Amino acid sequence: MSTRPPTLREKRRYLLVTIDPPGTEINQKDLYYTISDATTQLWGDVVAALIMPAVVASEGQFVIIRCLRGTEHELATVLSTISLCRDSRIALRMVAASGTIDSLRDRMRRVKIDREEICLRDCTFDKKLYQISQCNGQKVDVIEKGFKNTNRLFLTKEDLEEL
Amino acid sequence: MKITDACVYPYPCGDSSVRRMALEAKSLGFERLVANDIPPGEFYGIEIYTGLLIRDTAVRDIITRIKRERNNHAVVSVHAGDNGFNRAVISTKGVHILRGIQSSDKYAFDHVVARMAADHRVAVDIDLSPLISGRGITRQRAMHRYRDILVLEQRFEFPIVISSHARSILEMRAVREIAGICSLVGMDTPDIEKSFLGVDTVTAPEETAVKVI
Numbered sequence: 001m002s003t004r005p006p007t008l009r010e011k012r013r014y015l016l017v018t019i020d021p022p023g024t025e026i027n028q029k030d031l032y033y034t035i036s037d038a039t040t041q042l043w044g045d046v047v048a049a050l051i052m053p054a055v056v057a058s059e060g061q062f063v064i065i066r067c068l069r070g071t072e073h074e075l076a077t078v079l080s081t082i083s084l085c086r087d088s089r090i091a092l093r094m095v096a097a098s099g100t101i102d103s104l105r106d107r108m109r110r111v112k113i114d115r116e117e118i119c120l121r122d123c124t125f126d127k128k129l130y131q132i133s134q135c136n137g138q139k140v141d142v143i144e145k146g147f148k149n150t151n152r153l154f155l156t157k158e159d160l161e162e163l
Numbered sequence: 164m165k166i167t168d169a170c171v172y173p174y175p176c177g178d179s180s181v182r183r184m185a186l187e188a189k190s191l192g193f194e195r196l197v198a199n200d201i202p203p204g205e206f207y208g209i210e211i212y213t214g215l216l217i218r219d220t221a222v223r224d225i226i227t228r229i230k231r232e233r234n235n236h237a238v239v240s241v242h243a244g245d246n247g248f249n250r251a252v253i254s255t256k257g258v259h260i261l262r263g264i265q266s267s268d269k270y271a272f273d274h275v276v277a278r279m280a281a282d283h284r285v286a287v288d289i290d291l292s293p294l295i296s297g298r299g300i301t302r303q304r305a306m307h308r309y310r311d312i313l314v315l316e317q318r319f320e321f322p323i324v325i326s327s328h329a330r331s332i333l334e335m336r337a338v339r340e341i342a343g344i345c346s347l348v349g350m351d352t353p354d355i356e357k358s359f360l361g362v363d364t365v366t367a368p369e370e371t372a373v374k375v376i
Binding site for chain 2: 020021041042073076077079080081083089090091093094126138139151152153154155156158159
């Protein structure tokens with residue numbers, strides 16, 4: 001079977017999305033199923049068939065999602081309704097939309113994330129002991145020490161300095 | 164006039180500190196947050212208003228609570244109940260927002276309550292959490308109620324506020340994303356812009372109808 005000439009192919013758009021919180025390990029396939037389920041639940045099978053979402057690339061914190069041209073707004077709305085992937089709490093933040101993956105890769109390089117190296121040092125907040133799991137500028141993510149409660153807290157450097 | 168998320172729950176109710184929420188709100192395009200049970204302030208250029216949510220209380224107790232908190236300049240919200248309760252709450256001086264209409268009974272918010280809300284400048288809250296994290300019948304019911312509220316809003320022009328009810332920065336959404344979500348319930352761009360400024364409308368000092376010269 002020969003490939004179709006460009007003029008007869010479906011026109012597609014690609015969305016560049018970041019996954020919050022940074023450092024979350026998400027399997028590309030799990031993310032695809034999450035997006036697909038969310039699309040069907042929000043728009044139904046008919047519109048989901050028109051949008052045809054697919055996760056085409058995943059590089060660190062960035063993900064490139066494909067859809068049919070003209071359905072970007074619908075897909076963006078779907079992405080904003082996603083708060084859970086498998087058992088991980090996430091938020092998908094849309095950065096840009098483009099007609100080619102190449103331009104999104106350029107954009108990815110330009111969106112510089114000044115993330116400091118993961119500093120696994122201890123800190124106290126609200127009289128409890130936490131371990132810093134992520135630092136990014138003013139943002140500090142901490143995880144409570146111990147085996148019982150390992151909830152992640154989202155703080156700033158000022159919050160830690162204050163206490 | 165500032166773009167406001169009318170209800171967030173920072174630490175200890177949620178898992179993000181108020182500073183972190185302010186930082187996130189700035190990157191998401193907001194200018195002000197109403198944070199429940201947090202003292203007012205300003206962090207990273209984001210204004211923080213104190214929010215006070217009263218729920219499961221008799222009207223008499225609500226009046227007492229509002230009188231007690233009058234000096235705190237808090238944005239006072241009351242969780243909706245049945246029709247009679249909503250009428251009484253809306254006519255109470257000092258109440259700014261009526262919340263939780265989507266989870267109250269079918270006749271809780273009718274045309275009479277809508278007219279009273281317009282007369283007393285009490286806003287009705289559009290809570291985005293059932294639209295974002297709800298699935299199936301929960302989301303469908305919320306969407307249906309919001310559409311119904313918007314029909315009454317077109318007729319009586321009472322204020323509307325939009326809130327994420329976020330307990331974490333992961334539940335906060337950008338202004339553009341919220342516009343997309345609100346379009347699901349039939350809100351167009353001018354409606355959404357007006358709703359983002361709803362907190363200003365309800366907290367502004369009342370102008371006298373007749374000016375005495």
